[in-house]
């Protein structure tokens with residue numbers, strides 16, 4: 001089925017809803033997944049938002065994830081395309097919203113160029129998993145059943161391999177990204193990254209934080225900080241942050257330790273659309289480490305860290 005109007009926002013939303021409802025009504029039980037392929041120029045946000053804003057869809061379908069197919073050969077030139085002030089180029093945007101990235105046509109680029117490209121992608125979207133491919137050959141599991149919006153998967157998504165690496169290290173720091181220690185304030189720009197997960201964290205050991213800002217102004221900021229949050233303060237801070245920066249915060253995910261709640265509080269948001277709840281209990285000996293990742297435009301790490309830190313119990 002084809003959506004022909006080629007437009008974004010509300011028009012697509014209406015058409016998309018009608019098309020999905022039609023599929024559900026005519027072919028129910030005949031499909032397991034629906035793949036929506038956008039044009040190369042599409043902003044993924046209105047499509048993602050459709051699944052959260054259109055109540056008609058909720059009983060029938062749920063959004064599994066956003067997969068971005070990158071043409072490794074031509075991506076650099078698209079990422080470099082300059083747009084008028086305030087307009088983010090589409091290639092950057094499609095990477096920023098992705099849960100998974102398929103780095104295709106790797107046979108057409110050298111290893112070095114591929115590494116640089118991976119670094120650039122990671123500087124935009126630090127949490128999307130990336131996989132190189134030729135002719136789009138990839139296990140179906142990589143592209144279906146992503147669970148990019150599932151609250152149960154938040155921790156895995158935001159920490160990836162880091163979760164186990166960090167706990168293996170047994171870090172005993174109270175707070176790493178919001179601490180005021182001198183000398184730990186390093187910024188990564190990931191010019192030479194390998195695969196996701198091989199993030200060089202061992203070398204940065206204790207106090208790492210990330211502040212990735214791409215030329216387009218789109219990047220990721222993560223906060224990893226042990227401590228317990230005041231419920232009212234974190235509620236207020238996160239609520240205000242997401243509503244006041246609704247256009248600029250594309251996606252965010254987090255696991256929080258909140259005073260008076262025995263379970264971990266997990267959340268994810270797409271612009272101002274927020275979804276959160278408790279998941280498992282904190283372990284008796286488990287360090288209560290808060291982890292948040294923001295992907296968006298004009299993110300100010302210092303301000304985010306400061307705001308977050310003010311929500312911690314003194």
Ligand SMILES: Nc1nc2c(ncn2[C@@H]2O[C@H](COP(=O)(O)OP(=O)(O)OP(=O)(O)O)[C@@H](O)[C@H]2O)c(=O)[nH]1
Pocket residue numbers: 040071104105106107108133134135136
């Ligand atoms: N060398 C090489 N060629 C590829 C690979 N994947 C696809 N192609 C070729 O690239 C050409 C264009 O395909 P794509 O870039 O995938 O085109 P597309 O973006 O799907 O096209 P539209 O959906 O119509 O925009 C075709 O001839 C493919 O066979 C790859 O991994 N390596």
